[in-house]
Amino acid sequence: xxxxxxxxxxxxxxxxxxxxxxxxxxxxxxxxxxxxxxxxxxxxxxxxxxxxxxxxxxxxxxxxxxxxxxxxxxxxxxxxxxxxxxxxxxxxxxxxxxxxxxxxxxxx
Numbered sequence: 001x002x003x004x005x006x007x008x009x010x011x012x013x014x015x016x017x018x019x020x021x022x023x024x025x026x027x028x029x030x031x032x033x034x035x036x037x038x039x040x041x042x043x044x045x046x047x048x049x050x051x052x053x054x055x056x057x058x059x060x061x062x063x064x065x066x067x068x069x070x071x072x073x074x075x076x077x078x079x080x081x082x083x084x085x086x087x088x089x090x091x092x093x094x095x096x097x098x099x100x101x102x103x104x105x106x107x108x
Contacts, residue, residue, distance in 0.1 A: 034058060041104065044080065045070045059085050066104055068097055 030050075034040065040058040042051055044067050058065050064087070069076045071090035081088050091097050 030054065031057065034061065034063065037063060039064045039066065039104070041066045041068070041101070043068045044076060045074050047077065055080065055086070059083070066100075068100070 034054060034057050037058075040054065040063050042055060042065065044051060055065055055067070065085065066087045066089060067076065067080055068089050068091055070092070072092055076088055076090070080086055089100055091100070
């Protein structure tokens with residue numbers, strides 16, 4: 001019986017180790033993308049811890065940040081809206097996003 005409990009625990013640990021390795025690969029890839037990008041454009045209507053981390057990482061590495069959020073669905077976090085480093089862009093329709101992207105990326 002004790003051996004069965006050990007087997008179940010060992011099986012769960014191996015799953016966690018594999019998940020940790022995959023998460024580490026995702027972290028390394030995402031931070032590499034951030035280190036090599038010119039700007040960060042984020043959609044923040046729905047809060048995300050990962051995106052929040054990326055925003056802070058971009059600010060710490062002097063990467064310009066543009067944050068979009070649908071003002072009909074949500075309010076943006078005060079931590080984002082109150083940070084003058086970020087350019088926060090509320091929008092109402094998807095078409096508005098494309099107009100802003102043209103401006104940001106130099107399409108106009």
